[in-house]
Amino acid sequence: MFLKVAKKSQIEEKHKLLAKIRVHLRNDDMAKNLTKEYGIKGWIFDAVPLDFKDIKVTAKTVNGTIFLNPKINKMPFNIVMRYVIHEFVHVLQHITEEKDGEVEDDKKQEYLDREDEVEAFQHQIKYDAKYRGKDAAEEYTDELLEYHKIPREEKKERKKELMEKVK
Numbered sequence: 793m794f795l796k797v798a799k800k801s802q803i804e805e806k807h808k809l810l811a812k813i814r815v816h817l818r819n820d821d822m823a824k825n826l827t828k829e830y831g832i833k834g835w836i837f838d839a840v841p842l843d844f845k846d847i848k849v850t851a852k853t854v855n856g857t858i859f860l861n862p863k864i865n866k867m868p869f870n871i872v873m874r875y876v877i878h879e880f881v882h883v884l885q886h887i888t889e890e891k892d893g894e895v896e897d898d899k900k901q902e903y904l905d906r907e908d909e910v911e912a913f914q915h916q917i918k919y920d921a922k923y924r925g926k927d928a929a930e931e932y933t934d935e936l937l938e939y940h941k942i943p944r945e946e947k948k949e950r951k952k953e954l955m956e957k958v959k
């Protein structure tokens with residue numbers, strides 16, 4: 793092996809983080825149950841494409857491929873995984889809902905009104921509650937409703953819907 797440079801390889805660091813994400817995803821009970829719900833077998837954990845990309849949002853899924861913003865490097869790992877779970881739901885949705893070989897990008901306006909987004913957020917919030925506790929997940933849900941400028945009169949109902957899977 794030719795050790796040319798002493799400094800860290802950025803590619804290596806990137807791949808290591810992606811490997812860590814994949815291993816956690818594969819071993820997470822929630823992710824496993826999700827694949828069962830969608831009738832997709834364990835091969836998905838080997839296959840799901842994950843990569844970094846300079847995108848405007850933190851994470852997004854396009855045609856079943858998950859892209860993560862490089863800024864996740866600075867986030868606590870549980871928070872990173874919270875985003876990954878959300879995107880993983882979209883991957884499963886893309887596989888099962890694919891029609892005519894085309895699946896839309898998941899980022900559109902008013903997206904809390906979309907069923908696929910609500911479902912992804914429900915799992916994301918469930919994951920958050922599992923790892924950071926129900927109170928933290930509730931706080932996150934409040935922030936989410938605030939961020940998406942949900943009118944005050946709708947908030948209670950929306951919050952109930954988003955937290956539906958939290959036990």
Ligand SMILES: [Zn+2]
Nearest residue numbers: 882898909912
């Ligand atoms: Zn989404």
